[in-house]
Amino acid sequence: MSNMYYVHPEAKIGNNVTIGNFTNIYENVEIGDNCEIAGNVTIYPGARIGSGVKIFPGAVISAIPQDLKFRGEETYAYVGDGTTLRECVTVNRGTASKGKTVVGSNCLIMAYNHVAHDCVIGNRVIISNACQLAGEVVVDDYAVIGGGSLVHQFCHLGRNIMLQGGALVNKDIPPYVKAAREPISYVGLNTIGLHRNGFSQEDIQKIAEIYRVLYLSDLNVTNAIKLVQETLPESSYRDEIVKFVVNSERGIIRSAV
Structure with a gap:
């Protein structure tokens, strides 16, 4: 044939x-x-x-x-x-x-x-x-996007994120986090995904400290970023997250907490 x-x-x-x-x-x-x-x-x-x-x-x-x-x-x-x-x-x-x-x-x-x-x-x-x-839309390495999600034009989804299924995304999602709920929000680190991809517990702790300041300090984003830079030790993770947030054109998701 x-x-x-x-x-x-x-x-x-x-x-x-x-x-x-x-x-x-x-x-x-x-x-x-x-x-x-x-x-x-x-x-x-x-x-x-x-x-x-x-x-x-x-x-x-x-x-x-x-x-x-x-x-x-x-x-x-x-x-x-x-x-x-x-x-x-x-x-x-x-x-x-x-x-x-x-x-x-x-x-x-x-x-x-x-x-x-x-x-x-x-x-x-x-x-x-x-x-x-x-x-x-930009989606960085190792991101996982749940089924049925809709992502608005020009959004940026950072590396190693986990996005819940059925999400409506209209803001940028910074690296290493879990994003869920409606409106889409920060709900913690993608800890399981980070472990699976070889991140050490020490590295995960460094990332967690950055997001504690960024999302749980009751400061606006500008002041939280300033506090991160002033109080947390210099690291590649700190620099990456700060750069992501500062360069975000649509603004980052807010915390659900």
Whole structure:
């Protein structure tokens, strides 16, 4: 039986790539070695897919943005090595704003997720089923996003966070925390996740001290950050959290306590 899929002659396909029936791969697509692309997948121009990527049925990669400002400019959608995109995931390509949408390496993007234009997803991120990420959302490494969550455009989710399922996110979530409730709020550290990712108890304690000042001191954010810098010893965690909060354009989530 002849192959029942379509690959444009200008597409660049690596070695040992399997392609399922009724999949369409267009021009200006590059796919690395050892990928598994199931049936009924559509990969549009601008896709740049790494090695060892698994793409399940119904996924659509690098479709044009759902953004009225898009004028047909040449942009891209990147998927890093070892990432899995489950059924019906959509990853739109970028706009003139950033020029590319990026999903990092070794991520698990579960079924029915949407990653909009110009999003930047870090490495080893897990996004559970049916989440919707609006344009230009940034998700840092090792973040875990619960199923059914909706993330407002331009939000920034820090590294190693744990976000509850069904969350409505309209503020930035600083690194290493758990975020839950409605409105979405700080409810503590992602202690289990930090232990699983090799953080020592000493490191976790340093992070906890920073957030005790930031969220439990009854100070506004500006004064709490100042107190963190004045009273807590210098560390990479302190500098990272302070930088995240100071650079937050949408403002950070507040405490539920």
